[in-house]
Each structure stands twice: as C-alpha cells, then as structure tokens.
Amino acid sequence: MVLPRKLIFTFLIALSVSITSSLAQKKMSNLDTAYIESTDNLFAARVYFSHKYTDLLIKVPEEKREYVFEPNSGLNLGLGFTFQTFTLNVSVPFGFLNPDRQEDWPFYLDLQAHVYPQKWIFDFYGQFYRGYTLDEKYLVDSDEKYLREDMKLNSIGLNANYLFGGEKLSLAAAFNQTAIQKKSAFSPFVGFEGYLGGMSGDSLLIPSSEMLTKLNFQKAKYFQFGPNAGLAGTLVFGKNFFLTGVASVNYSVGYANWEREETEYKKWGGVPTYLLRGFFGYNDRKFSINVNYVYKNLNLVLNEPFDQAVNTGNYRLNIIYKFEVKREFSEWFYKINPMRILNKNLKPE
Numbered sequence: 001m002v003l004p005r006k007l008i009f010t011f012l013i014a015l016s017v018s019i020t021s022s023l024a025q026k027k028m029s030n031l032d033t034a035y036i037e038s039t040d041n042l043f044a045a046r047v048y049f050s051h052k053y054t055d056l057l058i059k060v061p062e063e064k065r066e067y068v069f070e071p072n073s074g075l076n077l078g079l080g081f082t083f084q085t086f087t088l089n090v091s092v093p094f095g096f097l098n099p100d101r102q103e104d105w106p107f108y109l110d111l112q113a114h115v116y117p118q119k120w121i122f123d124f125y126g127q128f129y130r131g132y133t134l135d136e137k138y139l140v141d142s143d144e145k146y147l148r149e150d151m152k153l154n155s156i157g158l159n160a161n162y163l164f165g166g167e168k169l170s171l172a173a174a175f176n177q178t179a180i181q182k183k184s185a186f187s188p189f190v191g192f193e194g195y196l197g198g199m200s201g202d203s204l205l206i207p208s209s210e211m212l213t214k215l216n217f218q219k220a221k222y223f224q225f226g227p228n229a230g231l232a233g234t235l236v237f238g239k240n241f242f243l244t245g246v247a248s249v250n251y252s253v254g255y256a257n258w259e260r261e262e263t264e265y266k267k268w269g270g271v272p273t274y275l276l277r278g279f280f281g282y283n284d285r286k287f288s289i290n291v292n293y294v295y296k297n298l299n300l301v302l303n304e305p306f307d308q309a310v311n312t313g314n315y316r317l318n319i320i321y322k323f324e325v326k327r328e329f330s331e332w333f334y335k336i337n338p339m340r341i342l343n344k345n346l347k348p349e
Contacts, residue, residue, distance in 0.1 A: 224254025
C-alpha cells in the first residue's frame with residue numbers, strides 16, 4: 001500500500017517536533033525528594049490523542065459578535081515513549097477521526113514545543129497554516145460554512161520563564177510524566193516572550209455579504225514582545241491524583257500592519273496577552289492517564305477598526321504504561337541517546 005503524501009508529511013512533522021522537544025529537556029538536579037520523585041529509569045510507553053490549532057479572531061467594533069477563522073487541522077492519534085529523559089512521539093490525523101476536514105487542501109505545519117526542565121518553562125510556536133474555514137454560526141447572511149483554501153497564517157513565538165520553586169514543583173511530571181509530584185507545591189515565575197507573524201488571502205478575508213468593508217482586510221502582519229509573570233501550582237490529592245494550573249499575563253510593545261486593496265494601515269502600541277495551562281490526571285510508577293491543555297491568547301495591537309487576536313491551543317489525552325527494562329537495554333539505549341550529549345549527569349540505570 002502506498003501512503004498518501006499528506007500522511008507521510010504529517011508523520012515526519014510529528015516525528016521532528018517530538019525529537020526537538022525532547023532534546024531541550026534536562027535531567028532534574030537538586031530536587032526536593034519529599035516533593036518530586038524522578039522516574040528516568042522507567043520506560044514510559046504512551047498512546048495519545050491530540051489537537052493543535054491557531055485561530056484568527058476578528059472582533060466587530062461596538063458589537064457583541066466576532067469572526068473566528070479556524071484552520072483545517074484535526075484530531076491526531078499517536079504513539080510515543082519516554083526513557084532516560086528522551087521523548088519521541090509520532091501522530092497522524094486519521095480520516096476516521098476527522099470527518100469534517102477538507103480533503104486535498106494545502107499542507108500545513110504546526111510546531112509546538114512545551115518544555116519544562118527544572119526551574120524553567122519554555123514554549124516554542126511555529127505555525128504555518130494553509131486553508132481556513134469560517135463556521136456559519138458567525139455569518140449573518142449565510143447558512144453554509146465559508147471556505148478559504150487560499151488563506152494563509154504564519155506565526156512564530158517563543159516564551160521563556162524562570163520558575164523560582166522548581167526544586168519542589170515539577171511541570172514535567174504533569175506534562176509528560178517524567179517524574180511524579182508527591183506533594184502539593186506552588187511557585188511564581190517571571191519571563192519574557194516575543195511573537196511575529198502574518199495572515200493573507202487572495203481577496204478580502206471577510207465575505208462581502210457581511211457588509212463590513214471598513215473592517216475588512218486582505219493582508220496583515222505583526223511583531224510584539226515584552227515581559228510576563230505568573231503563578232504555577234500542583235494540587236496532589238487522593239493517591240497519585242493531581243491537578244496542575246499555570247497562568248501568566250504579559251504586556252507587549254508591538255507593531256501591526258493591515259492592507260486593504262490600495263490602502264495600508266500601520267500602528268505601534270502596547271497590548272496585554274495571557275497564557276494558560278491546565279493538567280489533570282493520575283500518575284504513579286506504573287500507569288498514568290491525564291489530559292492537558294495549553295492556550296495562548298495573542299491580542300494584536302488595536303488600530304480601529306482593526307481588532308484581532310491570534311489564539312493558539314494544544315490539548316491532549318495521554319494513556320501511559322511504565323515499566324523497568326533490563327540493564328542491557330538501558331546501557332544500549334544510553335549509547336544512542338542524544339540526551340547524554342546535553343546532560344553529562346545522565347547514566348544508565
């Protein structure tokens with residue numbers, strides 16, 4: 001059987017993103033073992049469902065309505081493992097999971113790496129979407145979904161935070177189960193973030209039937225950066241159940257540019273944004289089942305009548321089984337594990 005090019009492409013993207021994410025992780029050191037138990041010596045095999053997206057939200061001034069352009073992405077089914085701090089995940093958006101996706105639309109690429117080494121929080125976004133839809137619920141004069149195969153959205157961003165209480169709080173335990181949070185812990189954090197991107201279409205993005213000529217545009221681009229601060233915490237309850245929340249707010253200085261036919265609009269300004277994470281599940285030395293969600297709101301600089309946001313999300317359901325491996329396998333894997341290049345303290349166990 002010959003695999004479709006789109007399936008092969010998606011497979012390779014999922015593979016590359018997983019490897020990139022894992023290489024950024026480091027073995028925990030100076031942990032308070034009363035709060036965190038490391039499980040680097042356990043092989044964690046996972047089955048998971050995930051969905052990643054980047055929406056374009058266009059607000060209608062002085063009205064309680066908006067337009068949300070959604071990408072032609074879908075629900076992915078994946079397999080993966082974690083061992084000796086190395087993580088590899090591979091996922092594919094199978095057709096039976098996504099009956100509403102448009103077939104034969106252009107390829108899209110969504111790279112999201114959410115990495116939580118001790119004392120740090122890193123988020124990388126690299127989205128290159130091709131093809132968007134506007135649900136009929138947003139349209140005044142239509143009962144059919146508005147399809148824009150020509151629409152493009154590119155967005156690149158980086159968020160970095162220092163976690164003050166990283167010796168007692170493990171976000172890696174909540175996200176990819178490379179450790180176990182034994183007791184509840186909380187910590188503030190501070191950091192910095194920056195984003196740039198743009199969106200465009202072959203014609204004005206909002207359908208002409210909506211009669212919003214003043215609000216409409218064909219191309220836009222943006223760049224913004226600034227400091228952020230927030231609070232992270234994990235509540236451990238029952239026996240190995242956990243609830244983790246991470247929230248931060250940011251104020252960015254930025255620039256935005258809009259184009260409509262022969263007219264161009266530009267604006268420098270400041271704008272608040274926020275980033276939320278939520279994790280819930282069960283995690284012990286043999287088994288874990290959990291759900292997690294990462295959501296980034298990126299409001300763009302306001303220049304009336306242009307009021308937009310680029311919102312990125314990533315939610316996942318993980319089912320994980322952990323087990324010990326033979327010493328021989330551990331030693332062999334250590335020899336090929338790229339993590340040992342970055343982490344001199346990593347040893348086969």
